[in-house]
Amino acid sequence: MLRVAVVGAGPSGVYTAQALVGQNTVPGIRVDVLDRLPCPYGLVRYGVAPDHEKIKSLQGSLRTVLEDERITFLGDVEVGARGLTPARLLELYHAVVYCVGAARDRRLGVPGEDLDGSFSATGFVSWYSAHPDAASERFGLDRPGAVVIGAGNVAVDVTRLLVRRAAELRPTDIPQGALTALAASGVRDVHMVARRGPAQARFTTKELRELGTLPGTRVLVDPADLALDPACADPSGLPAVNRRNLEVVRAWATAAPGDGAGPRSVRLRFFLRPVEILGTGGRVTAVRFERTEPDGTGGVRGTGRYEEIAAGLVLRAVGYRGVPLPGLPFDAARGTVPHAAGRVLRDGSASPGEYVAGWIKRGPSGVIGTNRPCAKETAASLLADAAALARRPVAPDPVAALRALGHEPVPWSGWLAIERAEAALGDALGRGPVKIQDWEGLRGAAREGDRPGGIPDPGSDIRNPAGSDV
CATH class of the missing domain: 1.10.100 (Insulin-like, subunit E)
Structure with a gap:
């Protein structure tokens, strides 16, 4: 019998476990899915906005996999803590697949980023998703202005949650503490800011359109930003999703002044690059931006012109980054574990029994479904190595060994x-x-x-x- 540990119970980990037990070339595989949290589902539970119930329903299919009798869920087990190193895991299992995602947010690298009131969007998402690491977080929601820096779906999610009425969130599973704080929020005007133009934004159109459906909220776009983007004049060469995004943004830019008027507003700003977060008494008061313009090669260049946007809250949504796990090799430039078709590479050679899948393998890219082919590739590599892996002796009872190290696995x-x-x-x-x-x-x-x-x-x-x- 081949014993495999999958570290991480999010989509990539569950899809990896499913691929391993669902094949018929290597009989008798048993998979333990370990997670540092007591709960499964990873970012489906802790990264999908509470009002996106259709996406959250994916938990049902993940649940079906984890209830397979050949798969055992072991929550509240943290690799790297209490002596549970990668080397120790290889003494307990024939193979280990690391599906630990990309847990750290990217920073802006500008002065003032650590002022009170400046946060990562991932931290805000964790807070309203009830991640236990964020239970004690407090966000400054008492001032009317907020700035969200980024042009992807995370930026759209946090912007939407900042202006959505609490009554609309009450039917969701949002934690009561976050619901109460958002109900009392004084935020009324949210600027979502991107350094490039609307044609380069990475929203998906469905999520972008949602901003225009929020009761009591008006979406504002400066037509001058569209005029500055050459692709807006002729979008025919753009991918379909970017063309659809432009249609949505153009409709907002040309809306009549009174259309959608309400007590809250979302302002989509383009061609602005953050250069400093300003503050008084240690608290955020504004963000200083440099105007940018297309450089003719798909990027932007600074113009030397600046403007400030008043804000009591700043959320950066500029991407995720992998975190090194002590005992595993790590490519700091890419934020991933070096690998070949999912096999972990140590000093350029495949390390027997060690594999990766998901964002820690390929970087934070794609949607939830992208993890499925990624997991299948890694599982195929592991299955090809199965005969050699099975010859190595391992502990007879991994759970007992985990308990001996001081872990109390949640079944x-x-x-x-x-x-x-x-x-x-x-x-x-x-x-x-x-x-x-x-x-x-x-x-x-x-x-x-x-x-x-x-x-x-x-x-x-x-x-x-x-x-x-x-």
Whole structure:
């Protein structure tokens, strides 16, 4: 029997496990899917906006895979902690596939980036998605202006959540703390800013259009920005999605002054490059931008002209980056683990039994479905190596070995207990299931939720300030 550990229970990890047990060339494969969180599904649970229920429904297909009798979920197991190194994992399993994603956000590298009120968009996403690492985060939502720097779907998501009314979020699983904070938010004017033109933006059209459907919110675009982008005059050479995006942006730019008027606004700004985040008393007050222009080669150049946008909150949404895992090789320039068709490379040679899939393999690119062919390629490499891998002796009981190191793996039944506790929390709040947002609550639900009446204290999640629009 070939024992495989897949590190990471997000889409790439689940698709890898599915590819390994679903083939018929190597019989008897057993896969343990390890995750540092007590919950599965990765960015589908902790990266998809709560109001995108159709995408979040992908959890159902991931769940079906993880319930396969040949696959074992082991949550709350962190590789790199309590002596669980990559070398130790290879003593427990014949092969290990690392599907750990790209957990760090890219920085702007400008003065003032660490002022109070300046955050990564990924941190904001984690907060409203109830990631336990973000449970104690506090975002400055008391001032009317906010700036989101970026031109992709993450930028669109955080912009939409900043202006969406709390009543529209209440039916979702957003944690109560985030819902309460957004209900009390003073943010009314959000600038979403890109350094290049609308033809180069990386939105998907469906997500972009959503901004124009928000009640009480007007989307504003400066027609001069479109005039500056040569592709706007003749978009025929652009990919289809970029052409559709231009149609949406052009409609907003030409809308009548009163169309969609409301108490909130989203302003799409293009050809602006951040050069400094300004502040007073350690708190963000504005962002200084340099105007850019097309350089004729698909990029932009600075013009030497500057403008400032007032803001009490700045969110940077300029991409993700892989994080090195101690004991694994790492390409710092690419933010990935060096590999050949998924086989980890050490000093240029394939390391027996070590593999990668997902963003840590190829970088933060593609959509959720892109992980499936990526996982299949890695699984094919592992299966081709299976005969040699199976000859190496491994520990008879990996779970016992994990416990001996001080880990307390949360099994699938523990995750089901978390689901029940979140449903009970929602009932107590008069809502549907509501995510538990802290480590203590998740662990308590996983290990005590099976007791009669054993629902963990949700703490601040049940406190709702009087008069808040939740």
